[in-house]
Amino acid sequence: MSSDLWSFALAVYARPGVEDACLRLQSAGSNVCLMLCGLWLEQRDATCDEVRTRQLQELTIPWDKEVVQPLRAMRMQWKNLADTDPVLKGMREQIKGLELEAERALLSRLEGVAQGWKRNSKESSDWLELLAGPAANLNRDALQVLRVAATGA
Template sequence: MKNPPQDAWHFILQRYQQTGIEQLCLALQDQGVDVCLILFAAWLEQRSVKCSADYINQLHAQSELWQSKIIASIRNARINTKKLAEENSSLALWRQSLKALELQAEQLYIKDLQEMAESWEISSQPQRWLGALLPNIPIEQLLPLSCFKNEVLDEGEIE
């Protein structure tokens, strides 16, 4: 990979724009998966950050805070007003503000995750975060998000 971005948010934006990734992320989101978290996990893989049960627990705690208490509330308000906004231009404008607020919340969430992970140990071996973080999702479904796209993946190993 040529000069991988060091900043998680920019890495995630680049990854999301790759062919098929947006559709995959939206499908996973419909299944209740925290897409910010899995894209962040891809960033951790790219940086060879050691995958450990403790780190995974820390990520899940942040996910609970940001997704359940903040981002989901904004997203639900945006989704629930979609039909109404089609008939009301003022509401449509407000809904666009919600969309921007949701994106800003996601960016702050990723920033918090990155700050938390700054002190985490780097491994000399490839680390398969996606399979370890989402053991209930078939690894084949996560493969396009992984830095190991061209390799055979196991379910993920936690050190």
């Protein structure tokens, strides 16, 4: 298992079925970086509680809304035009790179908050369920794909 969150996230995301599972969860309202952080915390056997969950969400939500989502929206908006315009295609790739850097920065911040978290009670370490929010009920199979992929990362 990778010790840092970024390496762990890359290893998990590269496994079969994970990209599709993440995109399904994302389209249902979950944040992929938060899901990957949740998997990382489960692998580290860190206790999951409401205070810690709220800390992660309070860090993620504004960064996602103000930085990641606008970059993603622009990249998606240019998708069809970029197929016929090589200059725009290059610019779209640059935006994709910025979007990835924004996600990397978020994962780094999440790791910074959670780095020292250990198991501190007999409470659950089921981060994925809590962090997926309402999307968890609609995408149980996607959550399972992520859990299986994380065991091999």
